[in-house]
Amino acid sequence: MTLTATRTTFHPLAVAGVERLTDDSVAVRFTVPAELEETFAFTAGQSLTLRRVVDGVEHRRTYSICSSEGAGLRIGVREIPGGIFSSWLVRDLRPGDEVEVQPPRGSFQVAGRGGRHLCVAAGSGITPMLSIAATVLARGDDRVTLLYGNRTTGSVMFAEELADLKNAYPERLQLVHVLSREPREVELFSGRLDADRLRRIVSALVPVEEVDQVWLCGPFGLIAGATEVLAEAGVSADRIHVEHFYVDEPPPVLRHADPELAGETSQVTVVLDGRATTTPMERGRSILDSAQVVRPDLPFACKGGVCGTCRARLSAGEVEMVRNYALEAAEVAAGFVLTCQSLPVSDEVRVDFDA
Numbered sequence: 278m279t280l281t282a283t284r285t286t287f288h289p290l291a292v293a294g295v296e297r298l299t300d301d302s303v304a305v306r307f308t309v310p311a312e313l314e315e316t317f318a319f320t321a322g323q324s325l326t327l328r329r330v331v332d333g334v335e336h337r338r339t340y341s342i343c344s345s346e347g348a349g350l351r352i353g354v355r356e357i358p359g360g361i362f363s364s365w366l367v368r369d370l371r372p373g374d375e376v377e378v379q380p381p382r383g384s385f386q387v388a389g390r391g392g393r394h395l396c397v398a399a400g401s402g403i404t405p406m407l408s409i410a411a412t413v414l415a416r417g418d419d420r421v422t423l424l425y426g427n428r429t430t431g432s433v434m435f436a437e438e439l440a441d442l443k444n445a446y447p448e449r450l451q452l453v454h455v456l457s458r459e460p461r462e463v464e465l466f467s468g469r470l471d472a473d474r475l476r477r478i479v480s481a482l483v484p485v486e487e488v489d490q491v492w493l494c495g496p497f498g499l500i501a502g503a504t505e506v507l508a509e510a511g512v513s514a515d516r517i518h519v520e521h522f523y524v525d526e527p528p529p530v531l532r533h534a535d536p537e538l539a540g541e542t543s544q545v546t547v548v549l550d551g552r553a554t555t556t557p558m559e560r561g562r563s564i565l566d567s568a569q570v571v572r573p574d575l576p577f578a579c580k581g582g583v584c585g586t587c588r589a590r591l592s593a594g595e596v597e598m599v600r601n602y603a604l605e606a607a608e609v610a611a612g613f614v615l616t617c618q619s620l621p622v623s624d625e626v627r628v629d630f631d632a
Contacts, residue, residue: 285550285576285630287328287377288313293349295370298434302355302401303367304343307378309350319381320388321346321412322405322492322520326379326578326586331361337577338362339584341404341494341520342381343435345411353404353434379576383585384608385494385520387412391419392489397503399426399470402494402522403434407442409492414446422451422483426470426499429459453478472502476509485510494520497602514606521583521602543594543621547572549630558621564596564628565616575616576630582618589616594626 290307297303309317324341340352356367370376387394387409394413396406403425413419427433433454443452454461455478457469465481468474479485491507493500500519507517542557547568558567565587569575578586585603591612596619604613616628 284380284382285574287379288316289375290350290378292370292372292374292376294372298353298436299355299432301367301432302353302434303370304351304353304435305366305370305376306349306351307376316380317350317378319344319346319350320386321408322386322518323381323383324385324405324584325350325352325381326576326584327362327366328377328379329362329365336362337579337586339578339586341408343404343407345408345415353401353407355401355434382576383520384588384605385492385518385585387490387492390490391416393420393487394422394490394492395483395485395488396421396423396492397470397475397495397499398423398493399495399499400432400522401434402496402499402520403439405494405520406492407435407438410450411442414442414449420449420451421446422453422488424453424455424470424475424478426455426457426495428457430454430456451482453482470499472506475503476506479506479510485512488512489516491517492520493517495522497521518605519602543623544625545621546593546625546627547575547589547616547630548592548628549575551631558626560621562620563599563617564619564621564626568616577617580617582615585615587616588613589628589630590614590632591619592627592629592632594621594623596620596626596628597622 293308294306295303319342324339326337326339328337340354343353344351354363354366357363398406410421410423414421443450455466455470461467465477493503542559544555545558545564546553546555554572556571565577576586578584582600583602591614596614598614599618601615603615
């Protein structure tokens with residue numbers, strides 16, 4: 278099996294354990310067969326896409342891996358009220374059940390990045406941070422400051438694991454819990470982890486001039502505020518790595534929106550698993566939605582420009598990317614696009630999922 282094939286294939290993995298973290302969250306541990314160990318090897322910060330079919334309809338969701346590199350495969354899940362996928366994982370999943378899982382992917386990863394790390398997370402955004410922190414601290418010289426926002430102590434995911442990690446690395450891990458609905462002894466740590474509070478905490482506790490890498494994971498508001506604060510403090514954009522788990526923002530206006538183009542098509546070629554497929558696509562539809570008619574094996578999950586599962590390199594032509602909350606500036610500069618958010622503009626377009 279080739280590398281590209283394993284990246285996009287779903288495998289049935291048995292559930293080894295379901296650990297209750299809070300009233301509405303769990304950690305799900307999978308058993309990986311020996312023949313798939315290389316396929317499911319991961320880098321800290323990466324995620325898994327899961328698939329299930331309900332009443333004949335396929336649903337996919339992406340969840341971050343919370344294990345340190347080299348440890349067993351495990352994800353953290355917080356229930357979304359009414360969520361057809363998260364509620365099933367949190368309430369109904371049992372050891373021995375099988376879940377269809379795609380191999381690890383995602384550019385939000387710590388590989389090759391060492392030194393001093395600043396991690397800022399809220400809620401379930403702690404999941405990849407736990408993986409990153411545990412992995413880099415095990416190196417023996419990296420240092421981590423982790424700022425973690427929640428409503429109350431009862432809503433803190435991985436509370437015991439974080440405490441254990443702090444006990445294991447007391448000199449190299451600085452762990453700060455910020456609670457919005459429960460008073461703490463230190464006023465600075467009581468309240469919402471918004472831009473103002475982050476500005477004060479960073480100023481008091483974090484020597485930003487010594488920070489080599491910044492990791493942000495949480496809702497849009499947290500990440501926007503943190504990015505603003507860090508820019509004010511002089512942290513360059515190439516050191517800031519972002520992963521959104523929810524975005525409630527309208528898409529921007531298309532630069533190439535033109536009523537006269539309605540109904541016109543482009544010849545779009547998609548490359549996946551070494552196979553190129555060309556088909557005419559309407560300029561008003563995303564490349565992913567259009568191409569799935571002829572290539573149903575294309576990778577995707579959220580279709581909202583957040584998870585990055587549908588990432589591909591634009592190797593020819595021009596597209597309009599409606600929104601992007603998954604790709605870093607360096608990836609965009611290198612020609613990568615989110616196909617779920619990209620509309621063909623030129624007469625011919627080629628995107629490569631194998632790149």
